[in-house]
Amino acid sequence: METAIRMSGLGGQGVVTAAHILGSAANMEGQNATVNPFFGAEKRLAPAESYVRISDTAIYDVGEVVYPNIIAIFHSDVITQGKSYTMPFFSGLREDGVIIVNSDRDLAFTADETARLKDLNAKVYFVDATEIARTVGKVELAANIAMLGALQGLTGIVSVEALHEACRERFGGKVKMIASGTTGALDDAIRKQFDKVERLMAANSAVLDAAREKAASLKT
Amino acid sequence: METAIRMSGLGGQGVVTAAHILGSAANMEGQNATVNPFFGAEKRLAPAESYVRISDTAIYDVGEVVYPNIIAIFHSDVITQGKSYTMPFFSGLREDGVIIVNSDRDLAFTADETARLKDLNAKVYFVDATEIARTVGKVELAANIAMLGALQGLTGIVSVEALHEACRERFGGKVKMIASGTTGALDDAIRKQFDKVERLMAANSAVLDAAREKAASLKT
Amino acid sequence: MSMTILKPNPNFVDVLPQEYKDLIDNGPFGGEKVLADLGTFKELIEEHPLCAGCNLALAFRLMIAALPAPEDTVVVGSTGCSSLAFTQLALHNVHSLFGNQNAIAAGLKRALSIRFPDKTKDVVVMAGDGATADIGLEMTLHSWFRGEKITTVMFDNELYANTGGQESGMSQEGSVLHMAPTGKKFGKIDLPDIAKAAGCAYVAVVSVSRPRIVATSLKKAVLVAREIGPTYIQVHTPCPTNLKLKASEGIGAADKRRKTDYAFVEHTTDAASEYLSAQGIR
Amino acid sequence: MSMTILKPNPNFVDVLPQEYKDLIDNGPFGGEKVLADLGTFKELIEEHPLCAGCNLALAFRLMIAALPAPEDTVVVGSTGCSSLAFTQLALHNVHSLFGNQNAIAAGLKRALSIRFPDKTKDVVVMAGDGATADIGLEMTLHSWFRGEKITTVMFDNELYANTGGQESGMSQEGSVLHMAPTGKKFGKIDLPDIAKAAGCAYVAVVSVSRPRIVATSLKKAVLVAREIGPTYIQVHTPCPTNLKLKASEGIGAADKRRKTDYAFVEHTTDAASEYLSAQGIR
Amino acid sequence: MSTGKPSLREVSAEYMLFEAKRDEVFITGSEAVREAVRRANIDVAIAYPITPQSESMHLVGELFAEGYVKEYFRGENEFAVMSQVAGAAMAGVRTFTATCGPGTLRAFENFPMWSGARLPIVIAFPTRAVNTPLSIQPDTIEMGFLLETGMIMLHAENAQDVYDMLLFSFDVAEQTSVHIPIGVFLDGFFVTHTRQKVRVVSEDVKLAPYNPGLSPVPHIDMETPPFRYMKDPFVLKSNFISYAAHASWQQEVAAAAVRARTHLRKFTKDLEHENPTAPIQIVASGTAVSQSRVALRLLKGSGLDVGLVKLKTIRPFPSKEIKAALKDARSIVIPEFNRAGWLAKEIAATIPNNDRIVPGPRVYGGMTMPPEVIVDVIKNGTLIGV
Amino acid sequence: MSTGKPSLREVSAEYMLFEAKRDEVFITGSEAVREAVRRANIDVAIAYPITPQSESMHLVGELFAEGYVKEYFRGENEFAVMSQVAGAAMAGVRTFTATCGPGTLRAFENFPMWSGARLPIVIAFPTRAVNTPLSIQPDTIEMGFLLETGMIMLHAENAQDVYDMLLFSFDVAEQTSVHIPIGVFLDGFFVTHTRQKVRVVSEDVKLAPYNPGLSPVPHIDMETPPFRYMKDPFVLKSNFISYAAHASWQQEVAAAAVRARTHLRKFTKDLEHENPTAPIQIVASGTAVSQSRVALRLLKGSGLDVGLVKLKTIRPFPSKEIKAALKDARSIVIPEFNRAGWLAKEIAATIPNNDRIVPGPRVYGGMTMPPEVIVDVIKNGTLIGV
Amino acid sequence: MYLVSLIDEDKCVGCRMCIQICPEPNAIVYLKAKKKARVVAIRCKGCGICEVSCPKKAIVMVLQKQPAEVST
Amino acid sequence: MYLVSLIDEDKCVGCRMCIQICPEPNAIVYLKAKKKARVVAIRCKGCGICEVSCPKKAIVMVLQKQPAEVST
Ligand SMILES: Cc1ncc(C[n+]2csc(CCOP(=O)(O)OP(=O)(O)O)c2C)c(N)n1
Ligand SMILES: Cc1ncc(C[n+]2csc(CCOP(=O)(O)OP(=O)(O)O)c2C)c(N)n1
Ligand code: SF4
Ligand code: SF4
Ligand code: SF4
Ligand code: SF4
Ligand code: SF4
Ligand code: SF4
Ligand SMILES: [Mg+2]
Ligand SMILES: [Mg+2]
Secondary structure: EEEEEEEEEOOOOOOOHHHHHHHHHHOOOOEEEEEOOOOOOOOOEEEEEEEEEEOOOOOOOOOOOOOOOOOEEEOHHHHOOOOOEEEEEEEEOOOOEEEEEEEOOOOOOEEEEEEEHHHHHOOEEEHHHHHHHHHHHHHHHHHHHHHHHHHHHHHHOOOOOHHHHHHHHHOOOOOOOOOOOHHHHHHHHHOOOOOHHHHHHHHHHHHHHHHHHHHHHHOO | EEEEEEEEEEEEOOOOHHHHHHHHOOOOOOOOEEEEEOOOOOOOEEEEEEEEEEEOOOOOOOOOOOOEEEEEEEOOOHOOOOOOOOOOOOOOOOOOOEEEEEOOOOOOOOHHHHHHHHHHOEEEEEEEHHHHHHHHHHHHHHHHHHHHHHHHHHOOOHHHHHHHHHHHHHHHHHOOOOHHHHHHHHHHHHOOOOOOOOHHHHHHHHHHHHHHHHHHHHHO | OOOHHHOOOOOHHHHOHHHHHHHHHHHHOOOOOOOHHOOOOOEOOOOOOOOOHHHHHHHHHHHHHHHHHHHEEEOOOOHHHHHHHHEOOOEEEEEEOEEEHHHHHHHHHHHHHHHHHOOOEEEEEEEEEEHHOOOOHHHHHHHHHHHOOOOEEEEEEOOEOOOOOOOOOOOOOOOOEOOOOOOOOOOOOOOOHHHHHHOOOOEEEEEEHHHHHHHOOOOHHHHHHOOOEEEEEEEHHHHOOOOOOOOHHHHHHHHHHHOOOOOOOEOOHHHHHHHHHHHOOO | OOHHHHHHHHHHHOOOOOHHHHHHHHOOOOOOOOOOHOOOOOOOOOOOOOOOOOOOHHHHHHHHHOOOOOOHEEEEEOOHHHHHHHHOOOOOOOOOOOOOOHHHHHHHHHHHHOOOOOOOOOOEEEHHHHHHHOOHHHHHHHHHHOOOEEEEEEEEEOOOOOOOOEOOOOOOOOOEEEOOOOOOOOOOOOOHHHHHHOOOOOOEEEEOHHHHHHHHHHHHHHHHHOOOOOEEEEEEOOOOOOOOOOOOHHHHHHHHHHHOOOOOEEEEHHHHHHHOOOOOOO | OOOOOOOEEEHHHHHHHHOOOOOEEEEOHHEEEEHHHHHHHHOOOOOOOOOOOHHHHHHHHHHHHHOOOOOOOOOOOOHHHHHHHHHHHHHHEEEEEEEEOOHHOOOOHHHHHHHOOOOOOOOEEOOOOOOOOOOOOOHHHHHHHOOOOOOOOEEEOOOHHHHHHHHHHHHOOOOOOOOOOEOOOOOOOOOOOOOOEEEEEEOOOOEOOOOHHHHHOOOOHHHHHHOOOOOHHHHHOHHHHHHHHHHHOOOHHHHHHHHHHHHHHHHHEEEEOOOOOOOOEEOOHHHHHHHHHHHHHHHOOOOOOOEEEEOEEOOOOOOHHHHHOOOOEEEEEEEOOOOOOHHHHHHHHHHHHHHHHHEEEEEEOOOOOOHHHHHHHHHHHHHHOO | OOOOOOOOEEEHHHHHHHHOEEEEEEEHHHHHOOOHOOOOOOOOOEOOOOOOHHHHHHHHHHHHOOOOOOOEOOOOOHHHHHHHHHHHHOOOOOEEEOOHHHHHHHOHHHHHHHHHHOOOOEEEOOOOOOOOOOOOOOOOHHHHHHHHOOEEEEEEOOOHHHHHHHHHHHHHOOOOOOOOOEEEEEEEEOOOOOOOEEEEEOEEEEEEOOOOOHHOOOOOOOOOOOOOOOOOOOHHHHHHHHHHHHHOOOOOOOOHHHHHHHHHHHHHEEEEEOOOOOOOOEEEEHHHHHHHHHHHHHHHHOOEEEEEEEEEEEEEEOHHHHHHHHOOEEEEEEEEEOOHHHHHHHHHHHHHOHHHHHEEEEEOOOOOOOHHHHHHHHHHHOOOOO | EEEEEOOOOOOOOOOOOHHHOOOOOOOOEEEEEOOOOEEEEHHOOOHHHHHHOOOOOOEEEEEOHHHHHHHO | OOOOEEEEOOOOOOHHHHHHOOOOOOOOOEEEOOOOOEEEEOOOOOOOOOHHHOOOEEEEEEOOHHHHHOOO
């Protein structure tokens, strides 16, 4: 069984980093995984997308995930301002899929959208990941970690332990993530906000757990 | 019947010009003709070659003449110093062919060469074209015209009148010859030696006739 | 272009985007705008995808606003961050290959002179430092040698921004960048100096942190290029994203350099000065 | 290269061309030759196909004779008349593409430094004005910007000779040439000036009509390039063939220009001067 | 810059090609380029020398000096020249240039750009070998490299073809439904430097000028309203739209070449077929056709029945016509002036039962192809069923 | 410049590829390039950025900073870089570089020069579309352009292929009987930017260094006597010798590629064949193979019997092997990530009865090729006998 | 990313510095009548350049999520 | 083309100017013992540069056809 995940957000939010961590976590715990970004210009605030495939058998399929099982929306502008390469935000969603949106409120969809989501038997969750990042991690830029926590809490696609471990690996500096062009530069910005790597890792860890618990509580 | 002519000399001697004039003459009198140079670097004193094909039927064959009926050697260095792209100088000569060499004396060939020329039933003529140019035309650079005269006198491949006419056309400036690269520049040098085009044309005309008569007298 | 061409056919007005209508009703075409008018008219650039806080975007915005005759100006760009903003520009503009901007511009300018013998069409090249001084240097310089009547603007962010922050010939000595992992081994290319030697009639080195100077230099450059010869503006637009600065810090970084090694420099040939004075510009 | 490598195996001597044997017995390898020795030793160039009276051939001959260490010198050429002489040169030399000579040289020099850390291999580029200032300009300049330790020589015959006399960027203003049928519209590219701005440690402008100056400049340029940085020599070698002069008139044409607008100019950075003095060269 | 030759009478391409009276002149292929350009009413021509192209662009320069061409200059290298020509074409004028061999490769990136930008540039390629080792000799290898650049490709056999093809190329390239570049290929030296008879029309006519109004893409002149001005352009709205934009544009360029067929066929056949029922067929283009003609002569009386397909249009490739022409051939010989054998590959990929093909002879390095070699391949190659 | 990493153990390519213990890492294709380069004992690497190549050459730069690569810098453009690498290779050292798409076309003239100069450069091409319109997306069109440049071409399906192919390429390219460049092609983004499992050997080994003494052409180092020093060189002595020199050199370069087969086969098969007896066969290279693998999965149980040929060596083209593999195929589907369909053309020109081929599906513009599309072509395209 | 600029009209003196230093076209408009600058929130990318550049410290960055409050 | 250079040893003072100004390598040799220059006719292209450059007018251009006379 292959699970395909699409993450949509804005440049600078860390969707590529989030995908990397999720894929690494799956890989660590012995699942097959591949991770790749959307191949576009990467600018702060421009649409950004990344993809993770997780499976118990070999994964061959390459490129953008056209038919995701899980969609994570990192910024409400993706939906409300159309800041996205993939319109509508749930296009291609497979049946019984899950959508997780970073928003401080439940967004109202059009009647048509609601009907189509219902047809697909999709579950939509709103999690205020930015707020969790701000309050728990003291830095908004950890919103991507909060989204990962929420995703774990809602889908259990990887274990909590693996996710923590992958997170530590990513920010511990042992393995440097190789992201294309500007993404790499954008991604480094968050490190600058912490004087010590340990502190960043602790903050991330707390954010991850808080979001995970928050999301789990929403699960229907 | 197609007659193929190869002219070999040194850069600056005007083998390209000579071929042009010969081909034009044939064309003027209603024969089919094509003219082309050897496609090499063109430098003063470097080997130079050009080719004329004359026929009563359409000519298709392109490129260097591999099997000439007539070979005109504009400088003895072509034979004695090996200043040539085509070695030996008579390579490819068809049976019953004619060779005309600009030289003040009869060059001695090796026994082997002599035998091979004899096998081919080739006729070899030595004409001191440079001397004729110097004495009759007052300019060594007209040696190429002298060679044309000799060629006419020995082979009659074009009429005397057509040759004169083509010569006038070439130097009259009405039709500018388009030669590749340096050839064009080399070719202009001769004009500079005469204050008036008419004088150049008269000199050429005299050289042509003198050489033609000289050659005809040699004809065996 | 006359304003009648711009005015939409009334039957089609309702299908046009509001942005276009705003541009026609309250844009800069026809009547010349000055820097102080910004904020009161519809600009020629629509929302672009460049980074928040991008200095290059600011320089681009200021220069487009300062064009003396936008209705008869065509702009030639090159691959790089700026090319992403070009698609949002309401002037005819070209993007073809990385680095060939001055060759395209030369062909354009000469052809426009044939087609419009009685009108001036301004041709302005705007490209990155990599496009101008590295991969396109030969075409930049030869357009100047030939005296092409075009304006060349370099957005000098001192690196290849669009591909993720690699060293360019305009990077500072010692900068540690992608493809310069042990620090750049040579100093910035002195293109303003070379521009003088190459025959530019007007050369200006400006910092994005001084909007007024950016705007006036651009205007001078375009005017001089009309009559006198090639002109060159090098505008310093450090890239906050690749310098790993906060979005708000980029402009300060520019201003700091302006006060040290990136001060305003202007070189005007006598012919150009004369011409500018005759136009009432000092 | 040590002389033992050069010495032929006695068993093969009889199949070697006489020219090669002369070169080993009486050539310039190993012992340094000076200009005055010409005519007494076997030169490194064999009979070449360049035109009778070619100034470029003369400059080439003088410079090859002036190399401080021919046994450890490699020469990089480009397409053009000179490339026809390169095939007759008894030094390792490269011809690859038209205009890429300074890029080839940069790669060569860096690789030779890796292979021979304890030895100096001189890398000398010799190419036409078209190769250096037109089609290869970007590679010429960037090799200088990067400070590549190579010597660049331009044979300035002020046109594209090998293709039959077309205008080049180094042609004089007003010259009527192929591809400039109404006369060239702009002046000679001021490459010596640009070379200075680009960081050359030694720049010389010389005329072929002064053999001594040609030889000493070349030697200085090669020495400075070893330790200090890139060097550039622009040698005026007007082309009698394409100028439609008699073969004997070319050298005079060069000398006439030397006395007007092609005078000897030398620019030596302080570091280069110091280094040359230390070598006992003034 | 000049204002051209107002004194010349403007005529249609059809008139120029079919109706106008012609005179015979004895000129080289390079001069044939000049004669075509003289009558083509060209606005901008830009040159960079390279053997064996230089003569033709010298002559175009002379036409500029005489006022036949409005603007002309020498660029700094071929890459720049092809971009300069592109800039001029974008501004809405008629353009011409030429290069070959190393110059073609130097400028290479421009050619797909031209097609993609829908520029109706006409360019002559007097083909030449490419380095290393350097050779200035004829070789058609560059045509193989250019096959997928989107341009229309015509291959001339002789100076007459050059003259005719260039003149009608402007008309075809500039059709609204086409508007992509056309390359006319003439074998270096074999055609460029060979003086031969060419029939040309009188010098007092010229083609009607380029009409910028008929371009399918807007020119860069600020004489039409700026397009695509909106806050969130559609193309950024969806992966699929963004991908499809690129893909469909490529398809449109390819389709333009296909649409060009109709227009090309007004002036020329895709191929000419001599002795079509013969069991042995030679297929060739350029001067390989000429050499094959001589081979046919040599084969007369040999008992071998041989036909000859002269391919003129290389892009769009006339697959259907080739298939039809070779339907009944038992053996197919494809002489080429290049090592790669791109034409043999095209045909092998096109026709069924491609084991009928005897690839070659191939001559490269600059020598002419002795017709005897073609005869030899036919006599030996085909009979032993290679 | 550094002196490299003397601490690493020198091993043969065979040991590196087959014997050394491997560990599994979770990396992108760009990182796989780094891991190969780390172990390849490279002297000179030169870079110029272009998406999606930049990351790999950044990483090579980091290896330089760490001492794994002796010399590294950024050139001024791709044309220059390819000449700089050539210069270094001429001097007798091991070189590496990478570029793609527009960069490949910008540098184009260098590639036949490399082959002609017999330079064993290894270059990675993370393939990308070419302008116009600009697209940074994956597209294999550049491979079609490079087919006749004389270089050996290998096409990687995934990061593991990239790692393995690069490492053995040095060994193959540097053989005396080969000594021509090798290009390793990896689909941009699909491979370069996709994180996946790759098995790599430990970091304490490196390939044995390049041995300049084994070069079939002398290096430019003045360490061997100057050659060809005579008054009248033979090559100027005869048209035929001069022509033949160029032609035979081209043949020798082509022959070197053929000789490379033996060496390549020590390390890889020309092609891999899954389900060879199936009447329907897919032939693909690069990530089109991956998408085809998924298609095979989707087709399981459909009743259609489909095989898959994964082509790894594109040059020298394994004609005999392809013919054999497709001998009994009734229908052949060739999915490609480019508009031109160069692979379909290669195969159509190679196999008999090429009407068995269903060309396509072709996806370009950067989108992935949904396996469903391949299934669709097989289900519909083949059955209706297109 | 999560912020937009907000001008305090009480502090703003209409010097237009913010307008000329903002990298986004038409993101700050000038209210001629009031002689004040005003941010068009929908066009603001929240970079904060105007904030650091305003000589009167009239600008603050606020969380984007209150569109009603920002874009009046 | 048809000429080669010939040095009159009586006039030659051995200044070597001709040697340094000849475009052809090894076309004029210096006879150390005699302190004179001598043309190697087989290498001379007859350009005449040495003729115009010799300060002593010791050089004349002669017709190439007398090899015996020239190359001694
Ligand atoms: C021939 C070619 N080489 C490389 C690239 C990749 N490329 C695109 S933009 C760019 C860098 C642009 O740098 P610069 O000109 O300084 O502009 P910036 O992005 O910094 O504004 C590069 C290397 C390309 N598109 N084409
Ligand atoms: C890419 C490319 N373009 C053009 C040429 C043709 N070409 C060969 S040499 C030459 C001119 C050389 O001029 P220059 O460098 O001044 O040398 P010169 O012959 O004058 O000594 C040209 C245009 C070529 N070989 N390759
Ligand atoms: S990467 Fe730098 S230059 Fe490019 S848009 Fe972002 S801030 Fe501007
Ligand atoms: S053409 Fe000019 S530069 Fe070239 S070899 Fe002849 S004289 Fe020398
Ligand atoms: S900079 Fe400050 S004071 Fe000036 S207009 Fe803007 S908000 Fe008002
Ligand atoms: S925060 Fe930035 S984008 Fe927003 S108004 Fe201020 S300067 Fe403009
Ligand atoms: S220049 Fe004259 S005097 Fe001097 S060495 Fe030569 S021949 Fe003798
Ligand atoms: S004539 Fe010319 S080639 Fe002969 S010796 Fe004198 S200078 Fe040398
Ligand atoms: Mg930049
Ligand atoms: Mg020159």
